[in-house]
Amino acid sequence: MGVPEAVAHEGQRLHGFDVRQVTPLPDLRAVAYRVEHGHSGARLIHIAADDNENLFSVTLPTVPWDDTGAAHILEHSVLGGSRKYPVRQPFFEMLKMSMGTFINAMTGSDYTTYPVASTVRADLFNLADVYFDAVFHPLLTEETFQREGHRLTPADPAEPTGPLGVAGIVYNEMKGYYGQPEVRLSAEAEAALLPDTIYAKDSGGRPEAIPDLTYADLRRFYATYYHPSDAFFFTYGDIPLSEYLAFLDPRLAEFARRPTDAAIARQARWRSPRRTEHEYQVGEGEATTEKTYLLLQWLAGTATDPADDIAFEVLDWILDGNEGAPLRKALVDSKLGQAPAHTGYRSMGEEGVYQVGLKGSEADRAERFERLVLDTLQVIADGEMAPERVAAAFHQAGYGHLEIQSQFPLHLRYRVVEPWRLGADPLAFASMRPHLEACRQRYRDDPRLFNRLIRERLLENPHRLLTVLRPSTDWQPRLDAAFAARMAAVRAARSAEELRHIAAVSADVERGAGTPNPPEAVALLPQLRVADVPAKPRHIPTTTLRVADGIELLRNDVFTNGVNYLQLDLDASGLTEEQWRYVPRYVEAVHKLGAGRRDYEQVAEQVAASSGGIHCFPILARSAAADARGRRRLRFALKALDPQMEDALGVLTDMVFAVNPRDAARLEVVLGQAVAGARTGLVNGGAGTAMRYAGDTLTVEGHLSELMYGGPQLRLVERLHGDFARAGERLMGEIERIRDALAAAGGIVASFTGSDRACDAVAATLAGWRQRLGAGGGGVTPAALAVPAGEARVGLAAPLQVAYCAQLLPAPHYAHPDSPLLAVGAHLITVDYIRPEIRFKGTAYGGSCGYDALGAQLALASWQDPHVARTLGVFAAVGNYVSGATWTQTDVDRAIIATLKDGERPIRPAEATGTALHRHLAGLTPAMRDQRHSATLAATPQSVKAAVLAALETGLTRGATCVLAGRRMLEEGNRELGARALVLRDVLTGE
């Protein structure tokens, strides 16, 4: 990838656009063009780069007027049909048949953005065409508003004049979202920190305010903000600028320029700090001790100033960047709460906010927490900062700005459009390297730079807010009672005839939502043909080196921009079931305890100084060969720059061979953090929690995953933590035994992407490990692991306002000839059955049917779902749907295109390193991937249907179901399910 030559000059007119500015961006090997459309006033920035992942986006300033979520409901609604494409849900129709690497829309706190990306040129322009029409010519019907936003509906459709409720996709999405305590924490804190600005309002919509939005308000909101004069277009990639302009010019011709005013007032600064307190719901019988969140925030900088941004980023690495960092350590050592959380610098419009948080605390410790943070900052500001610590912080900050991440075009869009729409220099954040260098120079000139930053922007800054979020067992019931009273009042004011009308309208919306588009309407949409799909999937160019007996090193030839990536796997197939329970504790010991002769602080500092992070995690995979053998491994992943590679490998070696869990005091603290994390994780995990629980009784991998991340792990850490004086010794022993078993197993496979020099260092290090490893060559005998028996249908009760439903079915494995057809079939089931039934009609936020070929499973899921019994009924009827489906070859072709897009994803270095290793261990050769690609292209309606029906016939009788939801929702669901009722358990206690 070289720097493209400039193809336009300032002052030139191209396709109705005036070229205002041409800026080479050597760091990105790109050129930026800033142009403006003469007639409409539309502004565009195009970044030309030698990258075929092209991106088209339009962003509009959508400043909220209140908490009714108009901007968010509008984001959903404009994608619901437009002038040129008057079909239901053109957005979802495109999802069915596009190669897009990104297709979505997002509502920010003061803007809405519509980005699409694809590596296939025709596809990108198809998507751009549909998006342009959606954004500037939406139909915005009242029916769409009622489906996406909200509508009154009888709580029981069989009783049209009975009690009323509210339905709506955004309404349920936000109910699910606000059910997470950390979401409430940040929403309440933001509203209190910026009370006089638009950021005190939630553009996404608060569930209690959404029903106040009227259809007329929505249209008025649209008319206010959606016009090309207000819009910021951003494009990226190797499609020439002139093609984008030629695409836009005729489409913009019908819009005359209009004055724009999107200025957002900044918050007036306070003279003294403030405090705010709120509640969130925990389970009804749940203890409330040590479940309070505390958050301290300052309006500390200007978000559109890159100098502020980089200085706070480095400061945050200094204060909180690793386990030995002084602010993090002070919080942990204070024992005021279970774990530091949410610490860092973030932007809210133009305001830059620095914040420090603690979870697992108590409301009556809030003042001590605040005092501790201020005192700690005072000591740091007054003292000397160790130059090594500051150097490590600069080093850490550098990675984020060097790495070529997945979804790179999308990240770049954010960095350019964010300052641009706020009136600042759009290219100021495009490359952060110069700002990082300038900051380093400022620090060299003034070694007290960060001391001053702490003093002036934090300690002496009175615009400081302390937020307390307390657990409550009756907060939600009080809200529910208020909602019920409100619904009762609405109902009381209506005649029986009016109520029947409300029920009829709601039923109409649901019926309409579930009616598929007629083929002639879908045919209006621009579409790819199967012939447009590349003939073969993309392969990662990988060569294999044999470093020593039993040690293999894969070398991936992918551009990395100077960062080296290493991932390596240790054979864990010999671990027993009991040992797998302790694997998460082993992983945590690697991340948070000492190793070799170094204590945890020294290890943390060394990791920060020498690498961009070292991580450890278990891998539970299966072979792609017909035996589908389990591949259970422990993976270590690191990234480092050339000069630090040897040091980084030294730390890694210590971690692998000499992780040391014997610091009992530290181990106990870490365990306390794990308790807090496991509790919130189970509830917030939503669909993942339900899916994992369902998988427990189906496969060994599913069972181990539930042991490590599900309820059993929470119970284990609670037990260990509650009885640490006795259980601590056992825990230390288990961690050591896992460490030693991994080393004794030998057999290492590594994957590397980066420079020759670093690759040599990796090979030398691995060769040096040979004598410390066991026999090697995969000589270890796999432990015999069994799948437990258990109930096939379970409901997990949690403090939630929505449900997450999951049903897992065994299905043919990757090696089975039906496997490629099942992938196509699962896509068709998602887009033609599950999504219409669960989302469009059921008003859940989402639903899908997924097929995991290597895991040999089909998974049906819903999320942020207002229903339990109804959704399980939809799942149960999937076989009937498939039997009756009348898929055409056109439908199947669209599904083929969407299924094959994964093989066309751009190869970015970090992801490639892990994927190459995964494919190698699963035995997924390029020839197998090519063969699967061809088999997918050959799918027909008949072959897909036969494969899916065969899979469902056996799968549906042997599957497992789990629903995570509020207890009352589950009980109500069980009344409807009758004989098929779920066995109810509490998600936290398992009882």
Ligand SMILES: [Zn+2]
């Ligand atoms: Zn949404």
